[in-house]
Structures are given as structure tokens and as C-alpha cells.
Amino acid sequence: METEKLYYADPFLTDFTATVLDCQPGKNGYLVTLDRTAFYPEGGGQPADHGVLDGAAVTDVHEKNGVILHNVDRAVEIGKTVTGAIDWERRFDHMQQHSGEHICSGLICERFHCDNVGFHMGADIVTIDFNADISWEELLEIEAKANQYLYENHPIDIQFHRGAELEAIDYRSKKALEGDVRIVAFPGADCCACCGTHVLRSGQVG
Numbered sequence: 624m625e626t627e628k629l630y631y632a633d634p635f636l637t638d639f640t641a642t643v644l645d646c647q648p649g650k651n652g653y654l655v656t657l658d659r660t661a662f663y664p665e666g667g668g669q670p671a672d673h674g675v676l677d678g679a680a681v682t683d684v685h686e687k688n689g690v691i692l693h694n695v696d697r698a699v700e701i702g703k704t705v706t707g708a709i710d711w712e713r714r715f716d717h718m719q720q721h722s723g724e725h726i727c728s729g730l731i732c733e734r735f736h737c738d739n740v741g742f743h744m745g746a747d748i749v750t751i752d753f754n755a756d757i758s759w760e761e762l763l764e765i766e767a768k769a770n771q772y773l774y775e776n777h778p779i780d781i782q783f784h785r786g787a788e789l790e791a792i793d794y795r796s797k798k799a800l801e802g803d804v805r806i807v808a809f810p811g812a813d814c815c816a817c818c819g820t821h822v823l824r825s826g827q828v829g
């Protein structure tokens with residue numbers, strides 16, 4: 624059964640309750656699956672959430688075929704209703720960096736007719752790769768535009784689209800996609816297929 628992904632319904636949800644469906648010994652502690660979760664798994668260039676689940680430390684989170692696997696440091700009881708709390712400081716930082724990356728990438732790709740061909744969110748810096756030559760002066764112009772976009776505090780629109788509806792949208796993507804595709808739109812700056820968590824308004828990028 625696919626895990627209900629609470630971080631899509633509300634990316635600002637920090638605490639939740641869920642039922643433990645499975646708990647198995649893993650490489651580092653235990654692997655736990657829940658019926659629903661607010662823990663974001665590593666994906667789309669965004670690192671996994673950390674936090675606490677029923678008193679156990681959550682050290683990593685992965686997704687496999689729609690099922691979210693939580694790495695925890697001790698076993699939790701199968702069938703039990705547990706509470707989870709995500710490390711919000713870490714997650715909000717990821718949401719800010721990730722959303723900021725969209726705005727910069729959208730502006731750069733539109734201006735230089737190029738593609739974002741790589742994205743890595745590290746502990747201290749974010750790197751983005753483009754298949755174009757961009758001068759430092761041009762990049763400073765992009766920086767000013769991106770900052771202006773933050774000051775204007777635009778709302779961000781995230782919706783699932785498919786079929787003809789999806790084909791009608793001009794969005795960035797690294798690969799051809801089908802089925803329900805999650806389109807993250809920063810109106811006037813970017814439109815991109817993305818599975819990550821984002822802020823609600825551009826001003827929250829800070």
C-alpha cells in the first residue's frame with residue numbers, strides 16, 4: 624500500500640500521528656513503514672527529513688514504489704499509533720533552498736534558452752548546473768531579478784496534471800513524464816515538474 628504523503632497536502636506540517644504498518648531490522652537500525660507520513664524522502668535533489676518517531680530518531684527516509692521507508696534507531700511496535708515530529712529547521716531550510724533554486728533556474732533557462740542539467744543541495748551550499756555559458760555579470764542580473772521576485776511575494780501554485788492538460792503546459796523537466804505529474808509553478812519565474820517540498824509564497828525563501 625502506498626504511503627499517504629502528508630507533506631504534499633501541507634508542507635508546513637511538523638507533527639502528525641500515524642499507524643505503524645511494518646518494522647524490520649535494516650542496515651542502520653530499523654526500517655519502518657507507516658500508513659501516512661510527514662517525513663519527506665530524499666528525492667528531486669532534496670535531502671531526506673530527519674526527526675523523531677515514537678521516541679526513535681529518524682536518520683534517513685527513502686521512497687520505494689510509493690512506499691516511504693523511515694530509517695530509525697530502535698524498533699517501534701507494529702500496529703501502534705505513533706506520533707512523528709520532523710526536524711523543522713532542517714526541512715524549512717530545504718524548502719527555502721529548493722524554492723530559491725526554482726526561481727533562479729526558471730529565470731536563467733528563460734534568459735539563456737538552456738536547461739538545468741544538475742542540482743545538488745548540500746549542507747552549506749546549493750549547486751545548479753546549466754548547459755550554457757553564463758558570465759558573472761549576467762548572473763548578477765539574475766540575482767537582482769530573483770531577489771525582486773522574493774520581495775514581490777508571489778503565491779506559488781502546485782497541482783497535479785495529466786494527459787492533454789499536461790501537454791498544454793510549458794514546464795521544465797529533465798525527462799519525459801506521463802501519468803499524474805506534479806507541476807510546481809512560480810508565476811512569472813518558473814514552471815517545473817517537481818516532487819519536492821516548497822514554500823507557499825516567494826517571500827518565504829528569505
Ligand SMILES: [Zn+2]
Nearest residue numbers: 721807817819
Ligand atoms: Zn522543486
